[in-house]
Amino acid sequence: MSKRVQDIPMGNREKKKRKHLSLSIAQKVELLQKLDGGMSVRCLTEEYGVGTTTIYDLKKQKDKLLKFYSDSDNQELMKNRKTLHRAKNEDLDRVLIEWIRQQRSKDMPLTGLLVMKQARIYHEELNIEGECEYSEGWLQKFKKRHGIKYLKICGEKPSADHETAENYIDEFAKIISDENLSPEQIYNADETALYWCYAPRKTLTMADERTPTDLKDAKQRLTVLGCANATGTHKIKLAVIGESLYPRCLKSVPNLPVHYYGNKKASVTREIFSDWFNKHFVPAARAHCKQAGLEDNCKILLFLDNCSAHPPPELLGKSNVFGIYFPPNVTSVIQPCDQGILRSMKSKYKHYFLNRMLASVNRGLKIQDFLKEFSLKDAIYAIANAWNDVDKLTLTNAWHRLWATMMFENDLADDDFEGFRDSNEKMMISKLITYAKSLSVESVNKLEEADIEEMLNIDNDAPVVQPLSDGEIAEMVLNTDPYEDSSSNDDDIMSMGKKISIDHMVKMCDRLIAGLERCAFISEQELMAIFSIKEKLIRQKPM
Numbered sequence: 001m002s003k004r005v006q007d008i009p010m011g012n013r014e015k016k017k018r019k020h021l022s023l024s025i026a027q028k029v030e031l032l033q034k035l036d037g038g039m040s041v042r043c044l045t046e047e048y049g050v051g052t053t054t055i056y057d058l059k060k061q062k063d064k065l066l067k068f069y070s071d072s073d074n075q076e077l078m079k080n081r082k083t084l085h086r087a088k089n090e091d092l093d094r095v096l097i098e099w100i101r102q103q104r105s106k107d108m109p110l111t112g113l114l115v116m117k118q119a120r121i122y123h124e125e126l127n128i129e130g131e132c133e134y135s136e137g138w139l140q141k142f143k144k145r146h147g148i149k150y151l152k153i154c155g156e157k158p159s160a161d162h163e164t165a166e167n168y169i170d171e172f173a174k175i176i177s178d179e180n181l182s183p184e185q186i187y188n189a190d191e192t193a194l195y196w197c198y199a200p201r202k203t204l205t206m207a208d209e210r211t212p213t214d215l216k217d218a219k220q221r222l223t224v225l226g227c228a229n230a231t232g233t234h235k236i237k238l239a240v241i242g243e244s245l246y247p248r249c250l251k252s253v254p255n256l257p258v259h260y261y262g263n264k265k266a267s268v269t270r271e272i273f274s275d276w277f278n279k280h281f282v283p284a285a286r287a288h289c290k291q292a293g294l295e296d297n298c299k300i301l302l303f304l305d306n307c308s309a310h311p312p313p314e315l316l317g318k319s320n321v322f323g324i325y326f327p328p329n330v331t332s333v334i335q336p337c338d339q340g341i342l343r344s345m346k347s348k349y350k351h352y353f354l355n356r357m358l359a360s361v362n363r364g365l366k367i368q369d370f371l372k373e374f375s376l377k378d379a380i381y382a383i384a385n386a387w388n389d390v391d392k393l394t395l396t397n398a399w400h401r402l403w404a405t406m407m408f409e410n411d412l413a414d415d416d417f418e419g420f421r422d423s424n425e426k427m428m429i430s431k432l433i434t435y436a437k438s439l440s441v442e443s444v445n446k447l448e449e450a451d452i453e454e455m456l457n458i459d460n461d462a463p464v465v466q467p468l469s470d471g472e473i474a475e476m477v478l479n480t481d482p483y484e485d486s487s488s489n490d491d492d493i494m495s496m497g498k499k500i501s502i503d504h505m506v507k508m509c510d511r512l513i514a515g516l517e518r519c520a521f522i523s524e525q526e527l528m529a530i531f532s533i534k535e536k537l538i539r540q541k542p543m
Helices: 025-036 041-048 052-060 062-071 075-079 090-105 112-125 136-145 162-179 201-205 270-291 341-362 367-373 376-389 392-397 414-437 449-457 470-478 502-516 524-539
Strands: 186-195 221-229 239-242 259-262 300-304 321-325
Touching: 025 041, 025 052, 025 062, 025 075, 041 052, 052 062, 090 112, 090 136, 090 470, 112 136, 112 470, 186 270, 186 341, 221 270, 221 341, 221 376, 239 270, 239 376, 259 270, 270 300, 270 321, 341 367, 341 376, 341 392, 341 414, 341 449, 414 449, 502 524
Parallel strands: 186 300, 239 259, 300 321
Antiparallel strands: 186 221, 221 239
């Protein structure tokens, strides 16, 4: 007979029961980050006191949790919130949250009354059936759902905070020291606006004929996202955001020298930045660190400013690669990309653009006709070349304020560094002026230094995140494709063009090589690049 239950020792009869824990939203997000970072399920169960089933359930809800956390107005409040309560109308909630974010980006103070009023407006615009009072009670539930504590929000100080910048330099040094990180593992990324077809105004106003009304907008813009590491040994392939996802000039061009995105405002969004981070930055940075001889899963840090299009830092973590944010109002003082890197890239692009314009004028082409012919595709390739031409010295010297101890090779003081940057631009401007004056065309031979400096600086303060109208916010949020451009313009339709045969491309390479061999300014290395392309084409020919 079996022993009576009461005769079994207590230690064997009773298993220690796990205390029931309800994790906060912040803890759930943190747990998922650690899971993505490679921590085992067993370790996570011990650290958070939950069962394996809970962890797998959280993994299934990952996208929903991260979206809810990202949409929250204040991630600190997610430390207490534990559930995801759905709104009666989720579309209205999503649109209203994006509206609040847009208003905050414009430093607009918001009150509960304003939010309730806007909710009523969207109720009508979205054709929501039924009635809702959008009362104080509704407002409290809305705020609770999205972790909004205060609705009266004041903008940040526009001026640089030098004291905070100095304090952060010490904090940055501590991060590097505590984690034992090398400059190979430290990256900085930033966005800049570029007016890609802007010509000096004098070249148009001095022309005898009136400026045609069908010219493309002189301030037609792109947003360019550049990123490089502190050693200057790795420049991430640029991301370029245009006004259309499918411009005609890019049809049947499967491979571009940049990662291209599109939206109506040609501006960076959270969706675009997240896509770039996860699909492009993380694998590229990981591959570089491995090639540099670092451990396969070494930590990589990407330092960013507080642009409203950047997701919360808690959502920028993948494969032991993490995003870290500078404090507000210090990036103009210490962020490397703001210390000459993006400026150098844009200056080189504009130097190329102006050189090409002058060469076209020299061949008898009118400036207006040149501007019509210069396409987005031309601009993209020129931007990529400009990025390739940003040298290592510029990349490393840009870290001189934030990471002074790393600057052992190039010991430049602030004044020396500013002079280094200015002298490069002065030399470029001087060459352009000399070239312009050598031409007989009046519209260009009277260009002055001030005209070119105006061209170089025209987009300095252009925003990279464009505010949307209320209607555009609703259209963007409710659109299933975050990059879709709903424009029906024929120029925005991607269609398959006629393919060029391999034999024909090989013959074109032969003709190009024959012509370039007679040009003294073409190097052997540049010729060999054409030869390599030709050989690659030949290898693709069917047997």
